[in-house]
Amino acid sequence: MSLKIAERSNPPTITLTGRLDTATAPQLDEVLNRVLARAGITRLVFDLSGLDYLSSAGIRCFVRARKAIEPGGGKVALINPQPAVQKVLDIVKAVPRGGIFKSIAELDEYLDAMQKQVRDPD
Numbered sequence: 051m052s053l054k055i056a057e058r059s060n061p062p063t064i065t066l067t068g069r070l071d072t073a074t075a076p077q078l079d080e081v082l083n084r085v086l087a088r089a090g091i092t093r094l095v096f097d098l099s100g101l102d103y104l105s106s107a108g109i110r111c112f113v114r115a116r117k118a119i120e121p122g123g124g125k126v127a128l129i130n131p132q133p134a135v136q137k138v139l140d141i142v143k144a145v146p147r148g149g150i151f152k153s154i155a156e157l158d159e160y161l162d163a164m165q166k167q168v169r170d171p172d
Contacts, residue, residue, distance in 0.1 A: 054100070055081050061093050067100030070108030078111045086115070092124035099130035104138045106162070
């Protein structure tokens with residue numbers, strides 16, 4: 051399945067439908083580049099109501115948006131996640147606010163460890 055992205059500008063809202071994974075994350079990155087380049091962005095909403103699947107590549111997109119907007123006092127919100135997506139978000143909710151990672155590989159390692167911890171708590 052592919053990813054469909056719809057964008058509204060007031061408030062800035064990105065609606066995602068389909069799968070947000072390694073193959074489709076570059077599409078979202080292109081939209082984020084455009085949105086984050088606008089002057090004065092202090093809010094960004096991701097509507098996840100149509101998102102069926104979320105991988106660590108998608109999480110990286112959300113982290114990137116937070117790192118761009120929140121240091122200036124802005125907010126990023128994820129709304130209406132489906133149960134499967136909510137489970138992924140629950141797994142990674144321990145990502146420190148404004149978490150800084152040395153590399154994408156380090157972030158992936160962290161996310162993999164968090165997923166394993168939830169799957170195999172012992």
